[in-house]
Amino acid sequence: xxxxxxxxxxxxxxxxxxxxxxxxxxxxxxxxxxxxxxxxxxxxxxxxxxxxxxxxxxxxxxxxxxxxxxxxxxxxxxxxxxxxxx
Amino acid sequence: xxxxxxxxxxxxxxxxxxxxxxxxxxxxxxxxxxxxxxxxxxxxxxxxxxxxxxxxxxxxxxxxxxxxxxxxxxxxxxxxxxxxxx
Numbered sequence: 001x002x003x004x005x006x007x008x009x010x011x012x013x014x015x016x017x018x019x020x021x022x023x024x025x026x027x028x029x030x031x032x033x034x035x036x037x038x039x040x041x042x043x044x045x046x047x048x049x050x051x052x053x054x055x056x057x058x059x060x061x062x063x064x065x066x067x068x069x070x071x072x073x074x075x076x077x078x079x080x081x082x083x084x085x086x
Numbered sequence: 087x088x089x090x091x092x093x094x095x096x097x098x099x100x101x102x103x104x105x106x107x108x109x110x111x112x113x114x115x116x117x118x119x120x121x122x123x124x125x126x127x128x129x130x131x132x133x134x135x136x137x138x139x140x141x142x143x144x145x146x147x148x149x150x151x152x153x154x155x156x157x158x159x160x161x162x163x164x165x166x167x168x169x170x171x172x
Binding site for chain 1: 090096098100104105106107111122129135136142145148155
């Protein structure tokens, strides 16, 4: 794996894992009022398109990190739904 | 511009503009308690690395959309700081 691929993976881990603190905070406080459902739906669309783009360009960092982000966004939507009455 | 480039731009606009609802909500409610500063700092690092990666790969969708996301994340950090005492 080339240096630039590794750098791309680190970039993708950063932009994807930036969803984690929000996810952890939501689980801990059981509050998700300040989190927009719309934001996550738009992001899911974006992640799916990026995965398609990554496959078309054979770009491993784009494919792998958008799969990661897709999983985290789905998890966040589940918690948003779970804590909807608080 | 090829179809795949346009698709990449749409993907990038989705993942970047997903920051907008959160930004608008924060401005309207003047509340940013559920928004992690750490999340935005990690994202700023990720956006910067993606921009470097995009230039190395001459990938226009990656460069342009990460500049957009970088701007939105900086704006969000400014509002987070502004509403820190609420």
